[in-house]
Amino acid sequence: MSDSSTMLDAVAYVAEAQAVLEAATSLLSIDDVESNFLGKKSGLALAHRTLGQLDPEQRKTYGAVLYGIRQELEGLIAGRREVVAEIERSAALKADQLDLTEVIPGLVSTVVRRGHQHLISQTQAELEDVFVGMGFTVADGPEVETDWFNFEALNIPPAHPARGMWDTFYLELGDPETVVLRTHTSPVQIHLMEEAVAQNALPIHAVMPGRCFRRDTPDARHLHTFHQIEGLVIDEAIAFTDLAGVIQTFTTAYFGPDISSRLRPAFFPFTEPSAEFEITCTICHGGGCRTCSQTGWIELGGCGMVDPAVLSAVGIDPERYQGFAFGFGIDRCAQMRHQIADMRALVENDLRFIEQF
Numbered sequence: 001m002s003d004s005s006t007m008l009d010a011v012a013y014v015a016e017a018q019a020v021l022e023a024a025t026s027l028l029s030i031d032d033v034e035s036n037f038l039g040k041k042s043g044l045a046l047a048h049r050t051l052g053q054l055d056p057e058q059r060k061t062y063g064a065v066l067y068g069i070r071q072e073l074e075g076l077i078a079g080r081r082e083v084v085a086e087i088e089r090s091a092a093l094k095a096d097q098l099d100l101t102e103v104i105p106g107l108v109s110t111v112v113r114r115g116h117q118h119l120i121s122q123t124q125a126e127l128e129d130v131f132v133g134m135g136f137t138v139a140d141g142p143e144v145e146t147d148w149f150n151f152e153a154l155n156i157p158p159a160h161p162a163r164g165m166w167d168t169f170y171l172e173l174g175d176p177e178t179v180v181l182r183t184h185t186s187p188v189q190i191h192l193m194e195e196a197v198a199q200n201a202l203p204i205h206a207v208m209p210g211r212c213f214r215r216d217t218p219d220a221r222h223l224h225t226f227h228q229i230e231g232l233v234i235d236e237a238i239a240f241t242d243l244a245g246v247i248q249t250f251t252t253a254y255f256g257p258d259i260s261s262r263l264r265p266a267f268f269p270f271t272e273p274s275a276e277f278e279i280t281c282t283i284c285h286g287g288g289c290r291t292c293s294q295t296g297w298i299e300l301g302g303c304g305m306v307d308p309a310v311l312s313a314v315g316i317d318p319e320r321y322q323g324f325a326f327g328f329g330i331d332r333c334a335q336m337r338h339q340i341a342d343m344r345a346l347v348e349n350d351l352r353f354i355e356q357f
């Protein structure tokens, strides 16, 4: 029979455990506290083993005291675990954080730079403005075309030698060589004329800007992916002089009075007569340079009177209606207007170039 002096001092036991717990700053050290104060070799476990030697009344009281200690310690340990777990979690998160400004100094710039429209888009908008000012509407059409729109309806039958004028990208959709990336914006003429016929909405006075594609090797004056703006007028009593007047008015409006333009006889299957439209090279002012291949002139595009065969192909009566069409390079216009010696600069995305415009 043990006397009360060997009994566990509940208050002291709990106070000691509490002090050690508070000093524990890791989950592992809390495990230690738990086994030291609640485990098989703990003072509590030892005290438990003495219960058997007590008389029933004492056993009951002392048993309840020991149970109370266990309960209280379990609560304290669980509480401390939560606190320490939270501390450990935020420490781990903090350690995992990657401060990019430390890794790559200067990566996060404090200057917010403002973007702007690319020169090609600006040029397209300016060209549209010029033509809208002359009474044209603006339309667009698909970049992927069937052979019929890109060639056949434009009076270029299959295997016609004139197809060699356009090195074509073919898409592998359906029958071979039937679907193309449009090589010019002229197929939009066909779309507009077909719509106008279907809706009985002639005349047409429209410009059609858009992206075109050719299997060309890029050089100072060519890109394989480039932009054209097409013009189409279909009306009654339209003559070549109307076309020449529009080209002249456009040149002066866009390039200014110092730039001369000229029309040279040319051939396009969908216009008759046809002409090439050139302006003075703005890089050398006509003296001859690499950009203009020493000619002093830069070809902007082609034009002519719409061939009656094209009108017939879309169901317009060529006896009643005539028209003219033109198509020229938007990128080429930007190049000449801003004296860009090499057109490839437009698509190289060098900020030092882009920011100049």
Ligand code: PHE
Pocket: 183, 184, 185, 186, 268, 271, 274, 301, 302, 303, 304, 325, 326, 327, 328
């Ligand atoms: N589509 C022609 C080309 O890209 C240009 C053109 C348009 C010529 C309209 C005449 C009429 O080469």
